[in-house]
Amino acid sequence: MSFKIPLFKLNFDEQEENAVVATLRSKWISTGPKCKELENLFCDSLTRKYGLTVSSATSALHLAMKTLKIGPGDEVIVPSLTFAATANCVKYVGAKVVFADVVSYDNLNIDPDDIERKITENTKAIIPVHYGGFPCNMDRIMQIAEKYNLKVVEDASHGPLSEYKGQKLGAIGHISCFSFFSNKNLSPGEGGMFITNNEEYFNTAKLLRSHGMTTMSYERAKGHATVYDIQSLGYNYRLDDIRATIGIVQFGKLKEDYAKRENVRKQYIKELSDIKEIIIPFKDNEEYVSNYIMPIVLKDSSPENRDALREHLHKNGIQTSVHYPSVHKFSIYHEKNNHLPITDYVVDNEITLPMFGDLTNDDIHLIVNTIKSFYTN
Ligand SMILES: *Cc1c(COP(=O)(O)O)cnc(C)c1O
Numbered sequence: 271m272s273f274k275i276p277l278f279k280l281n282f283d284e285q286e287e288n289a290v291v292a293t294l295r296s297k298w299i300s301t302g303p304k305c306k307e308l309e310n311l312f313c314d315s316l317t318r319k320y321g322l323t324v325s326s327a328t329s330a331l332h333l334a335m336k337t338l339k340i341g342p343g344d345e346v347i348v349p350s351l352t353f354a355a356t357a358n359c360v361k362y363v364g365a366k367v368v369f370a371d372v373v374s375y376d377n378l379n380i381d382p383d384d385i386e387r388k389i390t391e392n393t394k395a396i397i398p399v400h401y402g403g404f405p406c407n408m409d410r411i412m413q414i415a416e417k418y419n420l421k422v423v424e425d426a427s428h429g430p431l432s433e434y435k436g437q438k439l440g441a442i443g444h445i446s447c448f449s450f451f452s453n454k455n456l457s458p459g460e461g462g463m464f465i466t467n468n469e470e471y472f473n474t475a476k477l478l479r480s481h482g483m484t485t486m487s488y489e490r491a492k493g494h495a496t497v498y499d500i501q502s503l504g505y506n507y508r509l510d511d512i513r514a515t516i517g518i519v520q521f522g523k524l525k526e527d528y529a530k531r532e533n534v535r536k537q538y539i540k541e542l543s544d545i546k547e548i549i550i551p552f553k554d555n556e557e558y559v560s561n562y563i564m565p566i567v568l569k570d571s572s573p574e575n576r577d578a579l580r581e582h583l584h585k586n587g588i589q590t591s592v593h594y595p596s597v598h599k600f601s602i603y604h605e606k607n608n609h610l611p612i613t614d615y616v617v618d619n620e621i622t623l624p625m626f627g628d629l630t631n632d633d634i635h636l637i638v639n640t641i642k643s644f645y646t647n
Pocket of ligand 1: 325326327328329352353355356399425427428448449450451461462
């Protein structure tokens with residue numbers, strides 16, 4: 271079935287096409303000057319020293335764990351209301367994933383109080399996820415990290431250019447990660463970014479990104495180096511210049527796209543506010559944000575009721591999603607002793623509505639009226 275109103279739309283035009291053709295004609299398509307340019311765009315806007323393009327946010331998160339020397343016996347605190355990759359990276363290095371609950375039905379970000387409750391002598395790091403691009407309480411999280419000597423890895427996959435008290439997301443923790451998967455704000459199809467201010471972390475991550483090799487092909491091709499050594503067991507987590515090219519064009523479109531998304535969100539809030547069965551998370555947000563998604567949480571609801579409303583929307587041509595099924599309930603994580611009551615309610619009663627810059631007021635009106643008709647029937 272094709273939906274009348276899809277969940278999201280790629281913001282592509284001939285600019286991306288022309289840029290890709292130019293890169294193809296340059297005859298350099300693997301990691302090279304375009305990756306460097308994209309890294310510089312991120313570093314400049316975040317005012318961070320080091321950026322490393324990688325193949326995905328998942329590889330950036332894995333490199334973050336390796337860089338921080340997290341391994342067996344260590345614990346890392348993550349939210350369960352996230353994409354599985356946030357937790358999987360901890361398992362990749364043999365450490366234990368410890369889940370923390372979110373703050374409330376209004377604030378779907380990790381709860382600093384629950385983080386603090388879950389700290390043990392084995393805790394090494396926290397991975398806050400800025401849900402939907404709305405900032406976590408980074409003041410509290412950085413205070414806790416300092417108090418217990420923990421490292422903070424921001425999973426900023428939803429929030430390039432989003433802000434927290436005037437600082438960009440991804441510019442606050444010790445390391446941060448962004449995703450360029452096709453449904454993210456900046457979407458060359460696949461890719462990611464590893465950001466830090468720490469030179470040692472950057473050098474370690476750069477080595478591991480490309481097999482632990484001391485020089486890269488681009489440097490060799492440019493005549494800067496002729497030999498290489500393998501100093502540690504690395505991976506192939508590189509991004510290519512074709513995707514980086516698309517990323518550069520997309521980066522330049524973010525501000526305009528965010529202005530449109532901001533209007534879409536305002537219109538949604540205006541129209542949804544008189545439906546008493548609905549909570550709009552982050553309703554009072556005043557930060558500059560990416561508005562990556564438009565989540566709603568149903569009040570006094572159940573999974574059956576939520577699914578019935580989604581079905582009603584789908585029948586009327588409106589695509590929706592759920593962000594997210596909780597990670598702690600997946601088979602590889604399932605343990606009986608997880609107490610995450612707010613997360614458990616949200617995953618059963620959240621619906622993600624369509625969100626993209628070109629969504630019109632008529633579209634929004636139709637979506638909201640379709641929701642209203644579910645409650646009046
Ligand atoms: C998409 C996403 C990831 C994974 O990104 P990839 O680039 O697909 O590896 C990680 N964390 C969050 C919060 C995400 O939304």
